[in-house]
Amino acid sequence: MKRAALLLLDHAVVVLFAGVLLIFGFLAPGFLSWASLGNLLIQSSPTAILAVGMTFVLMVAGVDLSVGAAMAVAAAVAGKMMLGGWSMPLALGAMLLIGTACGLINGLLVTRLKIAAFIATLGTLWLGRGCALWITETRAMNLPDSFLHLGSSRLFGIPLPGIVCAMVLAAGHFLLERTPFGRQLRATGHSAEAAAKAGINVRRLLTIAYVICGLCAALGGILALAQLGAVSPKFGLNREFAAIAAAVLGGTSLFGGRGSVFPGSLLGAALIQSVENGLVAINANPYLYPVVTSAVIFLAVLLDTLRQRFRAGMTRQIFQETESEANSAAVT
């Protein structure tokens, strides 16, 4: 009984994901078709990529509220460039550069000026949003069709966004799990002070984490643009919440030191997207989407919290009782 409960809690996100798929599959026939599921993965790829970047920042007990704004600035500049006759590769390059720069600014604010990550990125969120509105002159820009083709083109029969997403996930995963950088990042997330004492260059490490997050914001922005085909003044609005939620659903702790890129971030993003797609499939009132999504996120985090308390209760044991000890206790 206890085992079953623990197994269920340990895989709460998977269980929830399956539940969401089943419920919407039941309510809206066709939701569970291969095409629709493939679509789900493609649509969740921007959020998944943002969540990968966010995982790096959350891993060191930071947070980046400015990813949506970074997306918007990068997209605004790219839009202007393309409408001004620049080629697409140049515009994409500019987006990546801007994302990296945004991440670098956040990283420097946090490490050099020692501003709390929450406030630093809240400030850059507003700076970035204002900047994007200024560049776009608060008007929507339709991008050339080449951008939409980017979203629908295929390589070896796999949609390009899927390939990009898989590559980012793989790169993020290996960086975190298999490189000295990734392990030092995890250590720093547990205690920055201890990491510094151990001889880790904490400032550089944190800065790189924010740069990765900014770069992922730009990549996610490119995929999102390829799906929309237009830059609107609200592009990327509140995306930071989706990214944080996806990372947290994937098992990453807001307090640092715990989390994973794969399968965590992908699973979290897919869960959020499946709720939205399901609501579309059953023709729910669009105003209700955020309500249902937030309820699912809340539930998933609640289950995770319960799991941790459950686990903590078990590890509070300081020695393993032998069989006979346990039996004698049962008799008394």
Place this chain on the structure above:
Amino acid sequence: MGALLEIQNLTKAFHGVPVLRGVSFKIQPGGITGLAGGNGAGKSTLMNLVGGNLRPDSGVMRLDGQVYEPANSAAAARAGISFVHQELNLFPNLTLAENLFLTDFPTRGFWISRSALSRQAAVLLAKVGLAYPPDLPLERLTPGERQLVEIAKALHGRPNLIILDEPTTSLSPPECERLFKLVRALQAEGCAFVFISHALGDVLRLCDHILVLRDGAVADQGAAKDFNIARLVTSMAGREVRQLFPERAERTVNAEVLLEVRGINQPGVVRDISFTLRRGEILGLSGLMGAGRTELAGLLFGLTPHRSGEIFLNGKKLRGGPRPRIRAGMALLTESRGEDGICAGASVNDNILLATLPAHARGPLGWLSSARLKPVVSDVSESVHLQTKRQGGEPIRRLSGGNQQKAVLARWLLAKPQVLILDEPTRGIDAAAKFEIYQLILALAAAGTGVILISSEQEELLALSDRILVMSRGRLSGEFVRPDFNPELLLRAALAHHHSNPEVPA
């Protein structure tokens, strides 16, 4: 053979306050130097200079005859000097191998070479006698085993000198023995040690040379065989100190039962615990690290739940968390002051008042009058000889460990507890403050408070307790009544339920 490390006239000041005033000494290759001194004597500063964490204001250090000026701890490590800090610098969310090689992973191109990592880690772990797989998460290890991991880490740089800062504070006696054996084995291989400790008996037993610091200067030094506890204490204090423990007035413990614990069980933590505590009694609780003493204290105080059994205070059954138990007359001074003993950033006074605010609150919204609280704090601060700079207005983290502990004691004195549980009350505190805390404990008991004293320092238990209970693997395994205290029997009882060898913890 010349000295391994020669130090001449080192001085260091912080903000104009001199901490080291011209210290000179030598360390021989393969020697074990004990470094003793009260808090603030300059031990840590001196070793931080040697370990490269700080730079001296003046003076010269020579390593193997060469001038030695480490820019940071990494440079010191390259020169062959490793520093094992009192606060272990390990990461429970990483594996043993990752902890050992955190800043020096064996890599193949961009990636960590996992096979090389676990091979090299296994070698280091074997050196310190830890038979665990290198990919075991560190969080599964006991504090004593973690200390060994830290030493394994220090060995990685093939050091000629290892500085051990208070390595035994969180170790049980068998774990201490294991550590000392390891130190001697490494010494035989030619590695020198500096051993910093408040546990003077350990210093005498382990070291072959002793250096005593007082007020930033060398107060005494010589071969360990010429030292005894009395000489050490005298040199540390700078005056003749007659005793470590206050005189214990002969008295009979009141027969009235204050606290009664009946059949407490919590799987994996404690098993079948029953005992009583009488008014005015000091009940020592002995046992190895991990025997369940701290856990029992938390359970009695309502910090963690227990599955079965009952606790009665003055005949009334205790329920709920710490709040109702404080109201019923219980108090707990916790083991780790920084984690759950103090609010480090809050003022000393706020820390002292924290537990007794409800008694001073007036009206439905609980108004507090600072005019009324002021004399309350200053009275109790005086009674525990608390030394503060701004009448207790400064953050408590700026006080020394001893003064912080006195402040926490003051907090509980204000609550006028009938049962006071003290979990390692003198850990990491200098001898003078220890003495004062012992006096306080005895005075409280004389005034009728029942005291449960948990301590890993056996002398402390033997000197203060009226009765000692021993715990082993969550059970009570022995009871000794004054004056029939026998250190050997105590240790045997502490080992009572340890029949099998430790395995890989689950």
Place this chain on the structure above:
Amino acid sequence: MIQRLVSSEFFVLALCVLLLAGLGPFTPGLLSAENLTNVLAAMLPLLLVAAGQTVVLIGGGIDLSATAIIAFTSVTGAKIMTLSGGWMPGHPAAVPVAAGVMLLAGFLIGLANGIAIAWLRMSAFIVTMTSLMAVSGLTVWATESKNIADLPAGFLALGQRPPSALAIAGGSLILIHVLLTKSIFGRWLHAIGHNARTARVSGVPVPAVTALSYAVSGLSAGAAAILLTGRLETGSPVLGQTMMLDIIGAAVIGGSSLFGGRGNVLWTVSGVLFLTLLDNALNLRGLSHFVIMMIKGAVILLAAGLDTLRRSGQTE
């Protein structure tokens, strides 16, 4: 010297004076009595929410849901008393009932946040973030994103007539300030913000105090909604949506810590004053709203950077 200046309690007030003195001569109308009265009236709602946020920050938490609570209570109150299709149109008790329900709703949403954080021990960031999404989503859904107008004159007067608005805001502020500095709740909350484990061991009812701090934040958001709704003369489902930066920014500029244990409502007042004056001056100079956004973002960063300086000054 600089550190002494920056760590002074009056630093932010000095900045306000500097702002007025620096921009006043070049910004026609900034120093006029009419404008300053306007600034005062405009800052009152922000003052209320930011004070509530300060309470939560002291306990080491954060409340991202305050703006959603403002929108929700605004719409609820408006629905009760609106003269076109309300639940109590023209009823003499409509205004007090509506105001009471607004406060109660704010309190209850805050309490719900607090319960999830204190007893279920979920992360404050996640709880209040999902609460922000859910509550604002519900508000927009229930109103289909439409404003509710035709509010009774008696209610509008609450938020528009300076004496009554000032009385509501000033009274609440003084109450919160005294609660934080002179009551057992305040002491307990500070202790929790410093170290919740120590607080628990010392017999502080940690869950109850934590939950209450979020309830106070929700309550103050409800009170802010009364003033804001009155000023705008409509119940709006997007009311306060863009206030988040101002709320947290004002508290942080004032000197409250995001890490708990340090905060003060009076500091927050000066933070609010500064941000409102800045906003007003920039508006008067005819800058577009996105430029103002950028400047505010930069100012928050600057203030936070100064705060680092201030903290390092205190630890010396």
